[in-house]
Every structure is written in structure tokens, then in C-alpha cells.
Amino acid sequence: xxxxxxxxxxxxxxxxxxxxxxxxxxxxxxxxxxxxxxxxxxxxxxxxxxxxxxxxxxxxxxxxxxxxxxxxxxxxxxxxxxxxxxxxxxxxxxxxxxxxxxxxxxxxxxxxxxxxxxxxxxxxxxxxxxxxxxxxxxxxxxxxxxxxxxxxxxxxxxxxxxxxxxxxxxxxxxxxxxxxxxxxxxxxxxxxxxxxxxxxxxxxxxxxxxxxxxxxxxxxxxxxxxxxxxxxxxxxxxxxxxxxxxxxxxxxxxxxxxxxxxxxxxxxxxxxxxxxxxxxxxxxxxxxxxxxxxxxxxxxxxxxxxxxxxxxxxxxxxxxxxxxxxxxxxxxxxx
Amino acid sequence: xxxxxxxxxxxxxxxxxxxxxxxxxxxxxxxxxxxxxxxxxxxxxxxxxxxxxxxxxxxxxxxxxxxxxxxxxxxxxxxxxxxxxxxxxxxxxxxxxxxxxxxxxxxxxxxxxxxxxxxxxxxxxxxxxxxxxxxxxxxxxxxxxxxxxxxxxxxxxxxxxxxxxxxxxxxxxxxxxxxxxxxxxxxxxxxxxxxxxxxxxxxxxxxxxxxxxxxxxxxxxxxxxxxxxxxxxxxxxxxxxxxxxxxxxxxxxxxxxxxxxxxxxxxxxxxxxxxxxxxxxxxxxxxxxxxxxxxxxxxxxxxxxxx
Numbered sequence: 160x161x162x163x164x165x166x167x168x169x170x171x172x173x174x175x176x177x178x179x180x181x182x183x184x185x186x187x188x189x190x191x192x193x194x195x196x197x198x199x200x201x202x203x204x205x206x207x208x209x210x211x212x213x214x215x216x217x218x219x220x221x222x223x224x225x226x227x228x229x230x231x232x233x234x235x236x237x238x239x240x241x242x243x244x245x246x247x248x249x250x251x252x253x254x255x256x257x258x259x260x261x262x263x264x265x266x267x268x269x270x271x272x273x274x275x276x277x278x279x280x281x282x283x284x285x286x287x288x289x290x291x292x293x294x295x296x297x298x299x300x301x302x303x304x305x306x307x308x309x310x311x312x313x314x315x316x317x318x319x320x321x322x323x324x325x326x327x328x329x330x331x332x333x334x335x336x337x338x339x340x341x342x343x344x345x346x347x348x349x350x351x352x353x354x355x356x357x358x359x360x361x362x363x364x365x366x367x368x369x370x371x372x373x374x375x376x377x378x379x380x381x382x383x384x385x386x387x388x389x390x391x392x393x394x395x396x397x398x399x400x401x402x403x404x405x406x407x408x409x410x411x412x413x414x415x416x417x418x419x420x421x422x423x424x425x426x427x428x429x430x431x432x433x434x435x436x437x438x439x440x441x442x443x444x445x446x447x448x449x450x451x452x453x454x455x456x457x458x459x460x461x462x463x464x465x466x467x468x469x470x471x472x473x474x475x476x477x478x479x480x481x482x483x484x485x486x487x488x489x490x491x492x493x494x
Numbered sequence: 495x496x497x498x499x500x501x502x503x504x505x506x507x508x509x510x511x512x513x514x515x516x517x518x519x520x521x522x523x524x525x526x527x528x529x530x531x532x533x534x535x536x537x538x539x540x541x542x543x544x545x546x547x548x549x550x551x552x553x554x555x556x557x558x559x560x561x562x563x564x565x566x567x568x569x570x571x572x573x574x575x576x577x578x579x580x581x582x583x584x585x586x587x588x589x590x591x592x593x594x595x596x597x598x599x600x601x602x603x604x605x606x607x608x609x610x611x612x613x614x615x616x617x618x619x620x621x622x623x624x625x626x627x628x629x630x631x632x633x634x635x636x637x638x639x640x641x642x643x644x645x646x647x648x649x650x651x652x653x654x655x656x657x658x659x660x661x662x663x664x665x666x667x668x669x670x671x672x673x674x675x676x677x678x679x680x681x682x683x684x685x686x687x688x689x690x691x692x693x694x695x696x697x698x699x700x701x702x703x704x705x706x707x708x709x710x711x712x713x714x715x716x717x718x719x720x721x722x723x724x725x726x727x728x729x730x731x732x733x734x735x736x737x738x739x740x741x742x743x744x745x746x747x748x749x750x751x752x753x754x755x756x757x758x759x760x761x762x763x764x765x766x767x768x769x770x771x772x773x774x775x776x777x778x779x780x781x782x783x784x785x786x787x788x789x790x791x792x793x794x795x796x797x798x799x800x801x
Contacts, residue, residue, distance in 0.1 A: 174632050181633075182641070189645045313527075313788075317781040319732045321739045321752075322773035325759060329766050432636045436736055451740060454640050462641060469634035477632065 164482050171474045176227075178470040179463070183223050186459045226460075229254045230467060234264035241268065258458040266449060267464065273344055274445030277361060278434040281368025286423060288373040293380020293419075297388060298407060308377065315374030320433070324367045324440035331363060338363050342443040364441045368434065372426070379422050383415040390414075417487045424480035428472035521793040528789020534782035538775070542588030551582040553749055572767055574757065584771060587749035592779070594665055594734045594750070599726035601669035603676055607719060610680025611707055615688055624681070627674050635671045639733065642667040643742050657748050664743060668730050676722045683715040717794035724787035728780045735776050751776045 201209075215222070233253055240248040253262040292312070296305040315323075332340035339360050348354050387393065388411055396406045435447030442448075446465060453461035485491050522528055556578060572580050613623035643663060650659035687693065688711065696706050735752030737743035744750050746757065751772040758768030 174629055177629060178633055182638070185641060185645065313784060314777075314781065317728070317784050318773075318777040319735060319780070321736060322755070322777055325755070325762065325769050325773060329762060329769065333763050333766070428634070432634050435636055436739065439740060450637055451640070454644050454742070457644075462637075466634055466637045466641070469637055470632060473634060474632050 160482070160485055163485065164478075167478050167481060171478055175467075175470055175474050179227065179230075179467045180223060182463055182466050182470075183226065184219065186463055187219050187222075189457065189459065225252075226254065226463070230464060234262070234464075237262065238264050238268055241265070254460050254464060256453070256458055256461045258453065258456050258461070263461055263464045266461070267446065267468070270444065270446045270449045273342075273443050274431065274434065274438070274447065277342075277364045277437070277441075277443055277445065278368060278430055280361065280365045281434070281437075282372055282427065282430050284365060284369035285372025286376055288369060289376035290380055290419075292373070293377040294384055294407070294412060294415075296377070297381045297384030297415075300385065305381075309381070312374035312377050315370045316378065319436075320367055320371050321436050321440060323370060324364070324437060327363050327367055328440070340441070342441045344444050364437050364443060367437055367440075368430070371433075372430065375426070376419065376423065380415065380419050383418050384411060387411045387415045417484065420487060421480040421484045424476050424483060427476050428469065431472060432469055518793045522789050525789035525792055527785040528793075531782040531785030531789070534778060535786060538588065538779050538782065539592065542585055542592055545585040546582070546589075549581060549585065551579045553578060553582040553586040554747060555579070572765070574761075574768060580754075580768065580771060583749045583754055584751070584775060587751045587754050587772065588775060590661070590744065590748070590750040591731055591734060591752070591776070594661065594668070595727045595731040595779075597661075598665040598668035598672070598730035598734070599723055601665060602673040602726055602730070603719060603723055605669060606673035606676025606722070607680050607712075607715075609673065610677040610715075611684055611711065613677065614681040614684025615703065615707060615711070620681075623677075627677050630671070631674050633671070636736070639667050639671055639737065640740065640742055642670075643737060656745060660744050660748070664734055664737065668733050672726060672729060672733075676719065676726070679718045679722060680715050683718060684711055687711050687714055720794065721787055721791045724783055724790055728783040728787070731776065731779055731783075 217225075229252065233249055237248045237253065240246065253264065255261070256263050256266060259266065292308050296308040299305055328340045331337045337359070340363075342360050342364065346353065346357060346360070348357050393406060393411060396410050397403075401410075431446070434445070435451060437443070438445045438447040439451060446468075450462060450465045452458075453465070574580060574583070609623050609627065613620045613627075646663055647660060650663045653659060654662060693706060693710055696710050701709075734743060734750065735755065738750050738752030739756045741756060744753055746753065754772040755769055755776070758765070758772070762769050
């Protein structure tokens with residue numbers, strides 16, 4: 160198992176590097192130039208100096224390796240220094256955002272908590288809703304509960320989040336007026352009232368994400384339970400006189416969770432990227448919002464860095480899923 | 495071999511052989527959701543293809559005096575902030591959305607099938623092609639799509655013209671980010687099929703590899719390809735609408751369902767219909783296609799069929 164993990168890790172690093180190189184080269188081909196939006200009265204020499212000051216004077220590969228060094232060493236150390244106060248950050252340049260001229264790492268640190276709260280809670284609630292629905296649907300296959308459950312999950316799976324979000328705003332913010340339609344990120348939770356406000360404003364984005372994730376996970380849960388319910392070991396467990404509750408909730412559920420857990424693990428990074436849309440609907444200024452804004456104004460260092468983070472997340476969680484699968488299912492042997 | 499085959503009655507013996515697609519259709523018919531999905535999908539196609547022939551209103555016709563109208567006989571679904579007829583816009587927008595879905599799905603399918611067959615059939619290509627597939631699976635797709643569209647929109651618009659250029663770009667971008675699942679499924683099936691006796695027999699009489707693939711292997715991997723095709727349409731339509739919704743899809747004078755939804759979002763408090771209609775169209779299309787896919791998967795699975 161350990162050697163497998165190490166082997167996979169050795170493979171994951173080049174994957175991430177190649178992805179970052181692809182994105183870097185693509186952005187390098189971009190027609191947009193950071194000096195393009197400056198006034199035309201600036202003479203060419205000054206324009207060239209501005210380009211060099213932004214780190215654009217050197218060949219592509221040198222810039223790529225410089226960026227990679229800053230991304231992997233300078234920025235993380237600066238972030239750790241910001242959080243702990245240890246004096247460990249190296250001197251030297253940092254990745255600067257072209258739109259704000261501040262280090263990309265600082266902006267990302269500001270943006271991550273909002274994304275984590277909204278997306279994380281959306282995913283968590285999604286799982287909590289999906290698991291019981293999947294279990295009951297499979298146990299009572301073709302019952303009305305199953306029919307309704309599969310239909311609702313088909314709808315939740317088909318209706319894009321940007322439409323569910325808009326419909327939620329329409330119903331709960333415009334007509335009923337229960338929740339605010341926009342997310343106020345400057346809001347600080349101090350007392351009970353501000354906590355209630357926070358709960359209200361986070362309710363809709365979380366509900367949209369939870370519905371979408373729940374419909375996907377419950378389909379997996381149901382299919383996985385159905386696979387296991389007809390296995391011989393279930394009959395054996397019943398034959399030796401175990402209660403129905405023990406059979407389903409201990410024997411079947413535990414075996415059915417193996418593929419579902421890996422699906423949940425693989426889904427975490429896609430939730431981050433998919434939440435870009437939810438963040439746009441509810442104006443949550445999270446990581447996805449930072450990415451969209453950076454794309455609008457051609458702020459390539461920002462785009463590059465956020466895409467790189469997403470790529471790391473995807474590769475990492477794929478790895479976690481594979482390793483988890485091996486740990487949970489002793490029948491799987493990797494070596 | 496002790497059971498003697500029951501002698502066929504003359505009627506049965508001389509019955510013309512039945513095409514397997516009839517069996518598939520028979521199984522497909524038993525799936526109520528799939529039938530309903532098919533009916534809805536046909537209706538939507540009729541709405542976007544035949545609709546503009548009946549409802550001959552120019553979707554780009556600006557009429558400021560008639561702006562923000564509610565439903566009436568002249569404007570069944572009302573007009574937008576520039577007085578353009580929403581029904582006509584939905585029809586034309588649907589054409590673009592469905593066309594993007596179909597073209598992107600076909601492109602993705604071709605790429606995926608090609609890579610899957612090459613990887614499955616030729617041992618030498620297997621490992622490198624599958625590494626490429628894994629690499630693509632690890633890409634953050636939505637951000638990458640957004641980057642692709644922003645970077646190449648102007649270039650392609652210059653060479654092919656505004657609308658065609660963006661159309662090609664979006665189809666290509668969706669295809670290049672969605673072929674991986676098809677490739678994996680096809681590769682797995684091809685790997686199993688190429689060891690079968692009938693492929694060996696074909697090879698033994700000197701059939702070239704290209705013919706073995708097109709004549710003997712591809713028809714047998716058609717079922718998974720068809721299922722991933724239907725799912726591909728659904729995800730392509732959603733992706734296109736998502737791009738338009740983020741303002742990075744088609745230009746504003748070129749309606750698609752996602753774009754109409756995006757434009758209507760600013761008016762949601764006064765005129766919710768402008769958001770609801772395009773959203774309902776997208777959702778209905780995707781829902782119907784997903785149900786068709788579900789039914790097709792059951793119908794094409796020989797283990798389920800005939801039971």
C-alpha cells in the first residue's frame with residue numbers, strides 16, 4: 160500500500176507540472192497584454208519598462224520556472240508567515256496580480272474562507288441528505304419513496320445550478336423575502352442576531368449546492384446498495400438470524416460505502432470548480448469569483464495561480480480516492 | 495447437448511431475421527421515463543427547428559416603444575428591455591444551444607472513440623494515450639474552458655466571422671474537455687473484443703487492421719458510445735449555457751438560452767418570466783436527454799433486454 164501510494168505520488172507531481180505548463184503556455188500565447196489598456200500617450204520605451212517590471216522581459220521557460228519557484232516556495236512560505244508570524248518567508252519577488260499589484264497569495268488567502276464555508280457546507284449537507292435517501296431508495300426499490308427520490312435526483316442532476324440558484328432567488332428572496340439575494344462577505348458574526356443573518360445569507364447558496372451534490376451522490380448510493388443487497392453474504396447474514404437493521408445498516412451499508420466514499424473524494428475538487436457559477440449567482444467573493452474577475456480583465460498571473468491550485472486539488476483527491484479504495488476494500492490489491 | 499432443440503414450426507423457421515435494433519426499441523419502450531423524455535426532446539427540436547417557420551418574428555428586431563411588455567397575443571411571452579420578442583428569441587436561441595450540444599457531442603465522440611480504439615487496439619499506443627487521457631481528466635475543466643474561450647474568441651471571430659467563429663470555438667472547447675470518459679469506455683471494450691475469436695478469424699483471412707476496426711470492432715462498441723453520446727449532449731448544453739451565463743459565451747446580439755437567462759438576471763425582480771423561460775427550456779432539454787440516456791442504457795444492455 161505504501162509503495163503504491165509513493166508510486167502514485169511520484170506520478171502525480173509531473174502531472175501537475177505538465178498541467179501548469181500547458182496553462183502557462185496557453186496564457187502566454189494570449190493576445191492580451193497588461194500594457195494594452197494603458198493610455199496611448201505612454202511612449203514605447205516606458206511601455207517596455209513596464210513590461211519588464213511585470214516580469215515579462217524574459218523567455219517563456221525562464222518565466223515559467225521563476226513562476227513555479229514562487230508558486231511552490233515563496234508564496235506558501237509567505238502565507239505560513241502571515242498565519243503564524245514566524246519569520247520564514249524568503250526575500251525576493253512574489254507573484255503579483257496585474258489588476259491589483261498585490262501578491263496573488265494574499266488575495267487567495269482572503270478568498271479561500273468564503274469558498275470553503277459555502278462550498279464545504281453545500282457538499283456536507285449534500286452528503287448528509289444523499290446517504291439516507293440512497294439507502295432507503297435501494298432498500299425499498301420501486302416503492303413510492305424510490306420513485307419520488309429517483310425523479311427528484313434526476314431533476315437535481317439535470318437542472319443546472321445557475322437556474323436553480325436563480326429560481327431560489329426568485330422564490331425565497333424576491334417573492335417571500337426570507338433570505339437576502341446577495342451574500343455580504345464583510346459581515347462578521349458577533350452575536351446571536353448577526354449569526355442568524357449569516358445563517359440566512361448562506362442558506363440559499365448552500366441549498367443550491369447541496370441539492371445538486373445530493374442528487375448525484377444519492378444515485379451512486381442507491382446503485383451501490385442495490386449491487387450489494389442481492390449478494391450471498393446478505394442472505395447468509397439473514398439466515399443466521401441477524402435483525403434486518405443490522406443486516407442493512409451494518410453489513411450492506413458498510414460494503415456499499417466503499418465506492419461511494421471514493422466518489423465523494425473525487426467530487427471535492429469538481430465542487431470547487433463548479434462553485435464558480437454558484438459564487439457568481441449569489442455574488443460570494445470566493446476563489447471562483449476571483450478567477451472569473453481575473454479572466455475578465457486578463458490578469459494572467461492570478462488565473463494561472465488559481466488554475467494551478469485547482470489542478471493540485473484534483474490530482475490530490477484522485478490520489479486520495481485511489482488510496483482510500485485500497486484501504487477500504489481488501490479485495491483490491493495494487494501490487 | 496442432451497437437450498434436443500425444439501423443432502421450429504415452419505412459420506418461425508421462415509420468419510425473416512429480426513434486426514437487433516427492434517429488440518432495443520422494444521426494451522426502450524418499456525422505460526416510461528425514457529419514452530416521455532423522447533417525446534419532450536422531439537417537441538423541443540420541433541419548437542426550435544419548425545417554430546421560427548410558424549412564428550415569423552425577427553428575434554433581433556429592436557422596438558423600444560414595446561419594451562418590457564407582458565404576455566399578450568402579439569407577444570406570447572412578452573418582450574425584453576429592448577422590445578425584442580422573447581418567444582422568437584427562445585426559438586433562435588434554442589437552435590444555437592441544441593446545435594452546440596449536438597456538434598460538441600459529435601466532435602467529442604469522434605475524438606474519444608478514435609483515442610479509445612487506437613489505445614485499445616494498438617498495444618504500443620495504449621500507455622501514452624491513456625496517460626494523456628489521465629492528464630486531461632486531471633485538468634480543471636471549467637476554468638480551462640473559460641480561459642480557452644477568452645483567449646481565442648477574438649482570433650477566431652476575425653478569421654471566421656463573429657458568430658461562426660464563436661460557435662466553432664465553443665464546440666471545439668467543449669469537445670476537447672469532454673472526450674475522456676468515452677475514450678476510457680471504448681478502450682476497455684476494445685481491449686476485451688479484440689481477443690474474441692471472430693476478430694482472430696477476421697485477422698487470419700488477412701483483413702487489414704483498419705477494416706477489422708470499422709467492420710468488426712466499432713459496431714460492437716456502439717452501445718456504450720450511444721449512451722455516452724446522449725449524456726454528452728446534455729453536458730454540452732449545460733456547459734454552453736454556463737459559459738453564456740458567465741458572460742463568456744456568445745455575443746449579446748446572438749441569443750442562446752444561457753445568454754437570455756444571463757441578460758434576464760438583472761430584471762429578475764420586475765420580470766421573472768425572462769429568467770424562467772430560458773431556464774425551463776435548458777432544464778427540460780437536459781432532463782429529457784438524460785432520461786433518454788437512462789432508457790438507452792437499459793435497452794442496449796443485453797443482460798437486461800428481453801427480461
